[in-house]
Structure formats: structure tokens, C-alpha cells
Amino acid sequence: MTDGGEDVRIHIDSDWKQEAAKEKERLAQQEKAEPRAAPGAAGPVNFFELLNVLVMQAAVALGGVVGPRGEQIPPNVHSAKYFIDLLDVLAEKTKGNLTDEEKRALESVLYELRLQYVQLVTPPPPEKAKKS
Numbered sequence: 001m002t003d004g005g006e007d008v009r010i011h012i013d014s015d016w017k018q019e020a021a022k023e024k025e026r027l028a029q030q031e032k033a034e035p036r037a038a039p040g041a042a043g044p045v046n047f048f049e050l051l052n053v054l055v056m057q058a059a060v061a062l063g064g065v066v067g068p069r070g071e072q073i074p075p076n077v078h079s080a081k082y083f084i085d086l087l088d089v090l091a092e093k094t095k096g097n098l099t100d101e102e103k104r105a106l107e108s109v110l111y112e113l114r115l116q117y118v119q120l121v122t123p124p125p126p127e128k129a130k131k132s
Helices: 014-033 047-061 077-093 100-121
Strands: none
Touching: 014 100, 047 077, 047 100, 077 100
16 A cells, blocks of 8 residues: 555565466466367366466556556555455365365465565555764
8 A cells, every 4th residue: 555655566576476487387288288268158167267367356456467558557455355355265165175286376376465465555664864
């Protein structure tokens, strides 16, 4: 959240980026093996697609996505919390029913999104006056 025009930046660590790249590669290979139908058409869907939809919504709400014309999308704290809470409900309701890979992916994105949310809503510490 910005307070008084302060610039708030969201940091995404490299581990999360590496995980996302691996997942993207895995999904691309899976896509080659079993092509998916067009959006809205009946076809094979999986847990990772659901996870991706919710994570993207949370990322947009956290202000971590650039719009189609390169404009910065401002954060929406309430929406971000809503999508993080939805992912938490998904984790609770699917406990014991996920593969290890699905569980790791869900835990990883929840951790990262929560961290970004806390960074967004936590005001920066006040700057101390320098003594000359």
C-alpha cells in the first residue's frame, strides 16, 4: 500500500522465478504430449492451471504485473488478500489429496504471495536524521 505517495516495490526472489520457469517448461512439455482445447471448450484441465489462474490474480492485485501497454497496475490490497485467502482454502481443502509436486507448488506460491503481501502492507521504517 502506498502511503503519502511513497513508491512501494515488490521483490520476487530468484528461487520463485526458477520454480516458475521449471513449471512453465513442464507444462510446455505436457502441452506437446496432450494438446489442450481452446479456452472455454471442454478439454483436459489440471490442478496447475487452477493454481496458475489464482496466482496470476493475486500477482495482479499485488501490483506485480505490468498492463498490456506497459503501464504499472496499482496494487489492490483487498483483492490480493482475497486471492491469497482463496489459495489458503484450496490448500486446506485439498490436504492429503495432492501429489508431492502439486503440494510443493501450492506451498511455494502461498509463501511467496504472503511475503509480498506483508511487504506491501508494512510501512517502511522511518528514516533517521543524519548527524553532521
